Amino acid sequence: MKFRILFALFNSVIVAAFALIVLMPALVLGWEYSQIFWSGNWPVAIVFAAVLGGLNTYFGINWRLFTLLEREDWQGLIEHLELKILVKNRLGKQRLRVLINAYVVTGASDKITELEIRLREIDSAWVSRFPLEFGIPYLLKNDASAMERFFGEMKERSDCPEPVWVRWNYGFALILQQKLDEARAVLMSIADETKNPVQQLLIAYLLDSASAHDESARSTVGKLRSALQSRYKGERWERELERQRSGLQVLVLSKLIGDASRWAFGPGAI
Known part of the structure; x- marks a missing residue:
């Protein structure tokens, strides 16, 4: 309900602001001069309408997603996103991030691993865009060798975000296996790269x-x-x-x- 109210208020405010902009020349200059004003500035109205239409289209497409999030219906959200991603192959950073978060909230870490396997079949680049999220099952299971393989792969990917966390996780995996010399080299290499306390x-x-x-x-x-x-x-x-x-x-x-x-x-x- 809150989402619908906010959506309605958003549209009301935007439309009211646009109406004020449209009517301002008439109120200040009179109707005759306002027609002259808008005859030369009509593209502004077109751009405004296009932006408003685009925003409403975005909310319309994702209406069910936002509704499920508002209700905290995690199982319904998972089913909705699995249909979009795993069945219809409609990938997207927002959808993947929300789905992984829903898996975490419901304690379904094995589902994250299944999603990783599926994305590797489609396009492995998607996995490297979420290295920390897909690394969660390895951390939770404390599977050091699997952790080393995964983060060892991720740290070599140039498109991989959060490189310090990725290499720290790799070093952690080495520590767990008592590979202390290798771990020390990895950790020393990132010690001066971060300001994150x-x-x-x-x-x-x-x-x-x-x-x-x-x-x-x-x-x-x-x-x-x-x-x-x-x-x-x-x-x-x-x-x-x-x-x-x-x-x-x-x-x-x-x-x-x-x-x-x-x-x-x-x-x-x-």
């Missing part, structure tokens, strides 16, 4: 476990940890974590982030 924390936390005999790595750990401690005091770190919890990667790694926070800030950190 959560990424800095996790890089330092993993490096700490792989830097026993490496002075350079130990120095990097110390610098990252000290910088975080000086910048985030008291409740500020909790607020930063809360701000980033909307991201699936941070959500999935919440337990590890909690352990790392206590390591960096003390037992009462979170």
Whole structure:
């Protein structure tokens, strides 16, 4: 209901604003001069009508999607999007993102893996556009070798977004398999590439476990940890974590982030 009300209000405001623009010359200059004004500026009205029509067409096409989201009907949403994507092959970044989020909300991580397999059959480029989302099942299962293969592939893709997170996940997979030298090299390569405090924390936390005999790595750990401690005091770190919890990667790694926070800030950190 809220979505429909907002949609109606949006159209009402836009139409009212357009009517005011159309009538303003007549109110200020009179009808005779307004006709002269609009005879030379009629393309403005055409552009406005086209934009309004385009927006309404977009909402019309996605009406069921928005309605299901508003009702939080996750199963209905999944069925709707699976029909669009898996049956009709109507791919799109928005649809894929919403479908993966719906799988996460309903705890259907195996469905994410099935979707990955299906997209690889259609066009594997779609998988590399969502590396963190499709990496969720590997993180949840703690399958280190599969995690290494997946993120190892993703980090080589030039079109892959979130490269720091992708390489951190790859380094994490190496740590889990006790491939400490390889993991250390990966983590050191991204230590200076990010200003994201959560990424800095996790890089330092993993490096700490792989830097026993490496002075350079130990120095990097110390610098990252000290910088975080000086910048985030008291409740500020909790607020930063809360701000980033909307991201699936941070959500999935919440337990590890909690352990790392206590390591960096003390037992009462979170």
